[in-house]
Amino acid sequence: MSSSACRRLFTLSPYFSPSSTRLYATRASRNADAHHTSGAVPVNVGKNAPSPTAHKKAHTDLSHGQSTSPKNTVLGTSAHQGKPALPSAGAVEKTATPTPTELNAEDQLKQLDQITMMERMAGHLDIWGQRVETLDVEIPYSVHPKHMSSNGGIRGTIAQALKNFENGVKNSVSIYRLAMENSIPGLDLPWPNRRQRWFLWPYQALRVSSTDPSKWIAPFRETIALETYKAYNTALASGDTKSLKRLTTDSFQDRALKLLRSRPSGQKFTWKHHSTLSPPTVLSIRVMEGHLGTEGPRVGNRLMAHVLVRFDTEQSITRYDAQGRTVGKPSAPQRVTEYLVFEKRMWYNDPWAIREQLFEGVGKGPLAV
Numbered sequence: 001m002s003s004s005a006c007r008r009l010f011t012l013s014p015y016f017s018p019s020s021t022r023l024y025a026t027r028a029s030r031n032a033d034a035h036h037t038s039g040a041v042p043v044n045v046g047k048n049a050p051s052p053t054a055h056k057k058a059h060t061d062l063s064h065g066q067s068t069s070p071k072n073t074v075l076g077t078s079a080h081q082g083k084p085a086l087p088s089a090g091a092v093e094k095t096a097t098p099t100p101t102e103l104n105a106e107d108q109l110k111q112l113d114q115i116t117m118m119e120r121m122a123g124h125l126d127i128w129g130q131r132v133e134t135l136d137v138e139i140p141y142s143v144h145p146k147h148m149s150s151n152g153g154i155r156g157t158i159a160q161a162l163k164n165f166e167n168g169v170k171n172s173v174s175i176y177r178l179a180m181e182n183s184i185p186g187l188d189l190p191w192p193n194r195r196q197r198w199f200l201w202p203y204q205a206l207r208v209s210s211t212d213p214s215k216w217i218a219p220f221r222e223t224i225a226l227e228t229y230k231a232y233n234t235a236l237a238s239g240d241t242k243s244l245k246r247l248t249t250d251s252f253q254d255r256a257l258k259l260l261r262s263r264p265s266g267q268k269f270t271w272k273h274h275s276t277l278s279p280p281t282v283l284s285i286r287v288m289e290g291h292l293g294t295e296g297p298r299v300g301n302r303l304m305a306h307v308l309v310r311f312d313t314e315q316s317i318t319r320y321d322a323q324g325r326t327v328g329k330p331s332a333p334q335r336v337t338e339y340l341v342f343e344k345r346m347w348y349n350d351p352w353a354i355r356e357q358l359f360e361g362v363g364k365g366p367l368a369v
Helices: 003-009 021-037 052-063 089-092 103-124 153-180 195-207 218-238 241-247 250-261
Strands: 270-287 303-320 334-345 353-360
Touching: 052 218, 089 195, 153 195, 153 303, 195 303, 218 241, 218 270, 218 303, 218 334, 218 353, 241 250, 241 353
Parallel strands: none
Antiparallel strands: 270 303, 303 334, 334 353
């Protein structure tokens, strides 16, 4: 079974998006048709066993997308046989897949059991590598009184202050979890003693957005994030598809590759980084367990991290024709401010990759950093 087929089969809540159950329905329809064609009648032992006529009617209803069970769902059970009721392909396709928020705890546990079973059956396939939604990283805005109008008045300012506070708490908790797993990028932390764990580490965890080179997040900001940002822009300008696939992921990668395919043939571009006007700043970080297998990963740990970074640089792009001549005037350095979300699944040896770009809200004031 291919990796893409695994992704279509199962769903992980709350961050993994719902997927189709078409394969189940196809198998159900084929089994029903084969049974009906052969004329075989299952044998049940007991006084409540249905008659051959009832079996024939049940299979006829199944082949027409109908169910004789009280609930026509994949997880439902037959009222007569006590076995899973398998709907037809048409019946499943017409049923809307519930969103993660609509799934109750029992449904989520059933889905997790299915994924765990698939993990054991797949063997070498990593079903925890499917696409996920971006975690709730966000851009914090200033709540200074002089920016009250941009926040929508007093109520809007209070609401923004609460959002900033919540973002700060989540930042601290997330980086502390990374520290406990010794997974802070570019940093090797020894196991803390009691004083470090209860005093020094919480202080560091409160300084996620700091640009101080002595803070935990400094190696990621100054080296990993900035170098990945430069390498991505260079690869995008030069048309280096291999590097783009390594440096990007998810919908951001799809957009970058689509942009390359839409370029006029015969033209080349070069990208140049002139200066960094302000240090890259981590605005928001979220961590969750992305690997929920019964057995831990062979490398790294179970965590997945999304980090929102602000870049403020001067850069330029030069375009050339097929003969290598400059098209138009060389562009002067332009100030560019971008907000990019980086992703790392700690059970992979892959580098940090860009997964999404965020934008400032219209009419919003300066950032709260």
